[in-house]
Every structure is written in C-alpha cells, then in structure tokens.
Amino acid sequence: MGTTCLKIFFLFLFVISIIFSGSTSVLAAWITDIRFWSAPDHTRVVLDLTEQVQYKGSSLEKPPQYHLELKGVNLFTKKREVQVNDPYLSKIILSDLEKDKIKLIFHQKKSLNINIFPLNPYLDKPHRLVIDLVDLAQEKKEEEERQRQKEVRPKGTKTIAIDPGHGGEDPGAMGPRKTMEKDIVLKIGEKLIRQFSQNKEIQAFLTRKGDYFIPLEQRIKIAREYGADLLISLHTDGSFNPQARGSSVYCLSLSGATDEAARVLADKENMSNILGGASLRPASFTKDRNLNQILLDLMQNNSMKESFRFAETLLQEIKAVNHLKFPSYRQANFIVLRAPDIPSLLLEIAYITNKEDERLLNRNDFQEKMAKALFTSIKKYFKP
Numbered sequence: 001m002g003t004t005c006l007k008i009f010f011l012f013l014f015v016i017s018i019i020f021s022g023s024t025s026v027l028a029a030w031i032t033d034i035r036f037w038s039a040p041d042h043t044r045v046v047l048d049l050t051e052q053v054q055y056k057g058s059s060l061e062k063p064p065q066y067h068l069e070l071k072g073v074n075l076f077t078k079k080r081e082v083q084v085n086d087p088y089l090s091k092i093i094l095s096d097l098e099k100d101k102i103k104l105i106f107h108q109k110k111s112l113n114i115n116i117f118p119l120n121p122y123l124d125k126p127h128r129l130v131i132d133l134v135d136l137a138q139e140k141k142e143e144e145e146r147q148r149q150k151e152v153r154p155k156g157t158k159t160i161a162i163d164p165g166h167g168g169e170d171p172g173a174m175g176p177r178k179t180m181e182k183d184i185v186l187k188i189g190e191k192l193i194r195q196f197s198q199n200k201e202i203q204a205f206l207t208r209k210g211d212y213f214i215p216l217e218q219r220i221k222i223a224r225e226y227g228a229d230l231l232i233s234l235h236t237d238g239s240f241n242p243q244a245r246g247s248s249v250y251c252l253s254l255s256g257a258t259d260e261a262a263r264v265l266a267d268k269e270n271m272s273n274i275l276g277g278a279s280l281r282p283a284s285f286t287k288d289r290n291l292n293q294i295l296l297d298l299m300q301n302n303s304m305k306e307s308f309r310f311a312e313t314l315l316q317e318i319k320a321v322n323h324l325k326f327p328s329y330r331q332a333n334f335i336v337l338r339a340p341d342i343p344s345l346l347l348e349i350a351y352i353t354n355k356e357d358e359r360l361l362n363r364n365d366f367q368e369k370m371a372k373a374l375f376t377s378i379k380k381y382f383k384p
C-alpha cells in the first residue's frame, strides 16, 4: 500500500470512528431489569442499566409517592408495573414520558427517606441504579430493640450473633444446580437460632433475617448492639475447581494471611460490599476516636485469642458432620471479623460449587447436623 493509500485508509478509519462514537453518544441507555429486596427497615429497588443515566427525583406527601425521572433511557424490560407489597411499597409503575425519558412512580405505604446511588459494573453485574426507600423511625426502632435485648439480658448469660453472609443483590457463591450461598446460610442460621430457643444461658440473634443485603461493617455494628460475646459468620465456599470440597474455619489476621488461598478467599468475601451495594451512608460506621489505640490493640489481641480457642472447638465438632478441608483454622483479613471487642469467626460450611457438597447443603438433615455441631461447640466454648 502506497503512502497516499495509507493516508486515505486512516482517514476512512477516522471518519468511521467519529460516526460510531457520535452514534453511541446519542443512543439511549436501556433499563434491562428491575428488582427489589425487602429489609426490616427499608426496601431496596435496583434498576439494571446498559449504561449510567441521569436521574432526578421528587417526593410527594399525599399520597406518599416518590417520582423518579430518568433521562437518556429506554425501557427494554417488559415490566411496566412491579408489585412489591412489602411493609413500605405497594407497587412501582414505569412509564415512557417523551423521547428517551422514563418515569418511575413508587407507591409508598408511608412517608420514607429516599437514598439513591449508582453502582458500576462488577463481575457479572451491569450498571445499576439503587433506590433505597428507608423508614428512619423503623431503623431507629430496630437499633433500640437490639440495645434493649442487651440491657434486659439476665446476669451471667451469654449472647452470640449469627451472621448469614451475603443477601439481596449479593447471592454469594452459586452451585451447579443454582443453589445460592445466601439462601443456604440463612437456613442454617435459622436452624441454629432454634437450637438456642430452650437454652437459658445463651441467647442467639441473627444479623440478617431475610433476603436483603447488609454491609459488612453494619453486621459488626448489629452484633455489638446485641452485646454479642461471639460473632459467627456463615458462608459456603466456591471454587473454579468442581472437585474442591469440605468445611473450613477462618479467624482474623492483621498481618497477612496464612496462605495465598486464604488471602484470595478473604478478598472474595470482602467483595460483598461492592456486589451487594453498600449504601453511601457511612456515618454510623466511622471509628470511635475516643477509644484509646493501645486499649483497642489489647482488646483485639484478646478477641483473636478467644476466636482461635473457639475455632479449635468448632473444628472438633464439624469433623463429625463433614470432611474438613484443613485440620486447623486459617487466618486472613476478613472485614466482617474485624471487631476488636468481639471474638469473631467465619465458617465455610462446604463447597457449594461441588456437586456432592451442594446436594448436602440442600438437605434438611445436613443443615440440622451442621446447626447442632455449631450449637454444641458454642456451649463448649462458653463452658470449657
């Protein structure tokens, strides 16, 4: 090709690229799906988008409604009406306004606080727009109720917080038969709570009671409000290797992980905040500046030692229920285990990505046995 030909060729490419970049900028985004999750104090609505869009919202007092206008967007989803029917929303109506403009009307059951934020694509998740409709009074009531549980607890009794991992937008790991980690860990958590219903010495509470997302730091805050003496985060493992099987137990490490696999696992579990969409209301998570750092380090040290002791007890009980992946506990920097004042431990119950383990995880008797093993080890931990 001669130089003139080359110049013409590049000019052609240049013109083509302008046409394409021009045309993509005028193409509107699409709403491909709309989902919702009901939490005790809020409803989260998530719009899936092909790209980020401009939005403008306004609240109506009577009737209580939230109107959200999206610019530069078309409806791809066939949904024109989403029935929610939870304590806060009755339905959401989607309608086309003028060209490339969509209006969403949230029919509220009461006056709510609205918190909107975009989420960027992550792994298999597209661009998203999150609309949190929060009942601030209920949020406060939930918090007060947890603190009340702490205040009324009889002297000498212990409290444990059971934390079913993931939830809502964040399904956690997924099995070959599409079993979701978030569902299994909630079921086992509920079974474990039931084990404690007749026990007068130990009170047990769940951090998450349904299919909704809680940021990792918030889970610690909830445990602390209950006055937890122990926090157990329940998970199921996932691997690209379908042969990987077994249970494993993890404690916090502040100075690097036991091994590369433990570090990768902690990174994966810590991603929960990004996948589930931690809302931008971090005020309540900031550290208490009045706490003395030396005191904090001492507390952390003691909590970690206690968590190692519990880990050993738990491994002894678990091995009668499922094959252990490692004979002892591992350590890594999991966000959910970072409470300096509460001994905390993370249990990977089994590999949901393994066909056999997935089958076990779905079985009622396996879930019961796992809850029983946890129950026994917790009792032994408090009464060595």
Ligand SMILES: [Zn+2]
Pocket: 165, 166, 172, 173, 181, 234, 235, 236, 269
């Ligand atoms: Zn997990």
